[in-house]
Amino acid sequence: MSAAKAATVGTGNGRQAILDSALRNMNERGYHGTSMRDIARDADITVASIYHHFKSKQEILQDIMTRALHDAIAMTRGALLRAGGSPDAQLQALVRAWVMFHTTRQLDALVGATELRSLNEAGRRLVVALRDEQEGLFRDVVERGVEEGAFEVEFPRDAVRGIINMGQSVCTWWRSDGPLRAEELADRYADLALAMVQHRPRRVGAPVS
Amino acid sequence: MSAAKAATVGTGNGRQAILDSALRNMNERGYHGTSMRDIARDADITVASIYHHFKSKQEILQDIMTRALHDAIAMTRGALLRAGGSPDAQLQALVRAWVMFHTTRQLDALVGATELRSLNEAGRRLVVALRDEQEGLFRDVVERGVEEGAFEVEFPRDAVRGIINMGQSVCTWWRSDGPLRAEELADRYADLALAMVQHRPRRVGAPVS
DNA sequence: GTTGACACCGAACGCTCGTTCGGTGACTCT
């Protein structure tokens, strides 16, 4: 009777299949528009079984969002370490990694952008703290660039917010089957970011100050 | 018995009070997280009465979203007409109006950004068409600026998307009681936009090309 | 002084929601 029991839809087994299913569903109809029965169906599992892995629907959302944010921070931090020491190379690396995250992890990013309000107080605090950490990564690089004279922007904080938001929004419109590959887009947005902080091109040997 | 019947919470009477209440509620918990009973309570009305003004919950959302988009297009179009003929003045005017919309009409913008997925097929088509119209306004200005040599940007379409998205995101973080007044923010973002399209400053008399 | 439009309402319809309960079978350790 246990014929076609093997995982047909779920990507992993158990916990991971639930997370994947929840992510897909919440991406389409949001947290409140997704029922535990929806999640169970797509994960090839019963509703009761979900509660073996998660203590509530809320916990599933928190898991998805904090995991995604941790990964985003890890990706951008890694890119920053691999970049050289110059502020422009660092900003470029950050933006590229940021855009790559929002294309390769589009569903996570979309849910993360939409469902802050669906988190309970504790979850929201955690997520906000992680976002601040992420923003700090960008801010440090831009502020150092301004100090060193590599960038020339009157309001670095606003520029940083603009850069972060514009990269974040990528997850709302980019399509993997669209005309623009993720890497291309990342390069273009990195250039836009450099323009926003008025980076002085390296090749022109104009002396600083 | 009809003592304190006067509108205490609802802003307008009837239809408008319902729209206001729905907007506030959906802003906090989204479309699916908002019940007709929630809307009725905040509008000081009964659930049944809502159905005298709207034929469904879906129609309320569509009304909110299309109305907001129409207003956004009207505001930016008006600003464009009032701006001079130069591409940089026009882009500046567009971005200022765009940011002003996303601060003064923050709740509409937030719901508009979040609830595309909650619209039915017909509503979604309408909204997408209006968004395209809005994007066209920006694209035309930037493309003309490039043609005339006022802007120098390799990928105008991506720059336009970046500009639009960064302005749109304002509604997710700006607070009316925060440190930055809407007008200041609008000015700063207009400058960022000009930097993104590599506008050549007017004051420096560098000859073009 | 009847008519009809209007704005509104209480109560109910069938349905779905998140969560819980009391299991069951497979597997490992001793």
Add this chain to the structure above:
DNA sequence: AGAGTCACCGAACGAGCGTTCGGTGTCAAC
């Protein structure tokens, strides 16, 4: 052989959902 853990399940709980029905009172028109 027995105990314990693990992953899973069917069925049910009370609550809340969007929507509909059959009204009620007010007011202007005729």
